Amino acid sequence: MKSIGRLSLLVCLLAGMCAAGTSFAGAPTPVAPGKTEELERLPDVAGHYGGYLTIGQRAEPKTLNPVTESDSASREVIGRLNADLIEINRAWQKTEPALAKSWKTSADGRTFTLHLRKGIRFSDGNPFDADDVIFSFAVYMDKAVDSPQRDLLIIDGKPMTVTKVDAYTVRFTLPSPYAAAERIFDGFPILPKHLLEKPYREGKFAQTWSLNTRASEIAGLGPFRLKQSTPGQQIVLERNPYYWRVDRDNHRLPYLDAVVFLAVGSEDAQVLRFEAGETDVINRLSSENYNLLAKERAKAGSQLADLGPSLEYNFVVFNLNDLSGKKLDGVARKQAWFRDLKFRQAVNAAVDRDGIVRLVYGTRGTPLWGNVGPGNKLWVNQSIPHPKQSVDAARQLLKSAGFSWNKSGQLLDASGQAVEFTIITSSSNAQRMKMATLLQDDLSHLGMQVHVVPLEFRAVIGRVFETFDYDAAIMGLGGGDADPNPEMNVWMSNGTSHLWNLGEKEPATDWEREIDQLMQQQMVTLDYAKRKKMYDRVQQLIADNLPFIFLATPNILAGADARVGNFKPAVLDPYTLWNADELYIRNTGTENAGVR
């Protein structure tokens, strides 16, 4: 009896293990397109059903709630579960219809009338209509919910209004004209009113849709729906059988049965798993890992893509904050140098950007002289000069600003004080650490004594955003949308990421005042050519006044297993999974045979 008991226990355990490995077997078959459904047909897309995709994530998603999420791992999963009214096509960087099949903009640019797709359903089978849109935007704009996206819906300090015209038409009225306003809709997933209205009314919205929520309580309009979430291990998504896109042959997308997200912990772990063939798609690779994979997997024929310069910009920022009332005399003394434009110009001239690209990015990067890099073809100001590194020019600038050198070559300011300062950067970012070491060496040729202090990421953020207890920092920004509007918080003098001088009540300088005016003007101008002219001037002012010393931008490097079809990585986030509905497995060999 005992041995039978043991045997049955073993069988149960094995069955459990098998179930864990292929727990998404029996994914729902796509519902045949109905005549009343207004589906979107993708005429260029072809593939075949079956198989699943495994993705390793550096960090575990914190939530599945689209309204409260603020981390990229959560966004990666949530983006596959939900859909927006209008989407930015990552391949063309232009807007295209999604849940809204079309839209009209009024002549004054303030009113947007969106026509929704009729007859489409959430992943739990419930119908979608204008009430879901009205409900979703009420939640996003609710101060009590405190959504990180809320600020985007507030223009000129006033919220936009959303009204229901009929069951399939909604109208958005903006308090003032807003350039490229339709781009805002990308990033606001539409929520199912029938599931979320109750917790919202009860004030429990922030606690809904956590990693522990049952799959049956979560529904969306994205290509996949939640099958199983095991916190700390994996999140399994299965096909949404009611998804609203079809391929060229009117087959309902997505092709994949399932997508599995594994929390692997770090970039290195991601690379190891991908290298071992345990995961199928990888993005945000460092150049070193990319080169490694290129060598290792050349035989396996995996698809690796160097998409060229990203929209991210890495830079040095000097602390120009108002320190009155803070006990930071040491930093305040050094601010006399940092505030001197010639000092910043000298640092700018001494930076060996080519060296940074070669040594930090292994040539898979691009030097930067402004906040918009060559990756952003629509908005880059081509007339910004790209001077080569020149220690002589830097020395001339310092000399003309009253600096001198002592016998041992150390740089002294006008009062005879040696120029010595600290650069902080995140110890977990190997690339920025390298930049700091290169910059330290470059500036030593000017006689500046620079100390590099690697700090834990949160400590860097704390010093730069809150305590202002730092001299200079190496940081990175950008990488979101190509449009100038998401950059408002950096360049407006009262912006929350106006890093060099946070919390300015009034613009501290004339050029900051001009940038404020230009940025506000471009935001309410609808004509691209006029906006471009204004943003060109902003870029020129930034390059002339150097609030940041721009260094370089990495290339976007991504990869996928050879079996993954329709793999079209893009320079915009989420680099590889933006077209998850189109991805398919080329030949479902032995590995995937058991899935169907």
Added chain:
Amino acid sequence: MPTRSRRAHPWPVRGKTALLAAFLVALHILLLCAGFVAPYDPTHQNRELPYAPPTRLHFVDSSGFHLRPFIYGWIADDDGYREDQTHAYPLRAFVRGDSYSFPGLGETNLHLFGVDDPGKILLVGMDAFGRDEFSRVVCGGQISVAAGIVATAVTLAVGSIVGVIAGYYGGWMDETLMGATELFLSLPWLYLLLGVRAFLPLHVSPARTFLLLTCVIGLIGWARPARLVRGIVLSARTRNYVAAAHSFGGSDFYLLRRHILPEASGVLLTQAALLVPRYIAAEVALSFFGLGVNEPVPSWGNMLTALQQYSVLISYGWLLAPVAALFVTSVTYYLLADALHSRLESREV
């Protein structure tokens, strides 16, 4: 049984100890003369040669065999580096190069070996910034080994004082002090260090960093030796000859110095030999948290942080040189600890 054989042959044990001690002395002299032994300034960057592999020593070229070895320079190409065989650089002894300061002798630029410019002799290879890895290992060893030795001294001093007081006086003092050691042993010290770092000024000068580093490592580790010493003192205190000396009027200080501490000396010496390599390794962790010696000054700890990247670890094997240096130093220290332990045992017999 190994103990019996050691007891039976005290002389080979003594010979082994002397040999190991001599090797360690030689190693430390080499580190002391790091600037002279290293062919280049450990902070000098050659940005055209990141991750350049070690140069090969040649004896034969198209004109035949040469008694004096020579090297070729590296040229970067798509697949990495290849030798530029258009120009050979013969190896020379006592060459002039980058200047450095020699302890007690001031500034000089004489190096043990090197090649003529623009050639580069790379015994180990280059790091990510094109800095000579061999020069960095030798110069970095100065800081790492010195930190290990000073931190060990701090640990043993604090540990002995606490252990002796707890073991000798006993009672509430013993309970309090041992309670404190348990508290120290259970502290999540890496998190504690992160907290400590937040309160320190951003830039700490190299001398202060060194002091801080040694104090932090030393103070974290005192609990274990304190327990060991306490145990020895506790057992020694109850021995008859100690009780006799006490009854003849011997003061506490006399008893500790004459009868009890000598019992602990062997253990302390063995602990020292065990702790030095452990503390050299502790420097690696501290460097990562910004408490160690910062770039561009090399230490084995901050050099190893580059290997946290998987791609670097498997592509550029020569960057493991600090590990090799750490390994040789540690093994020598551990062997010495073992030999000392054996000698102690044989002396007891």
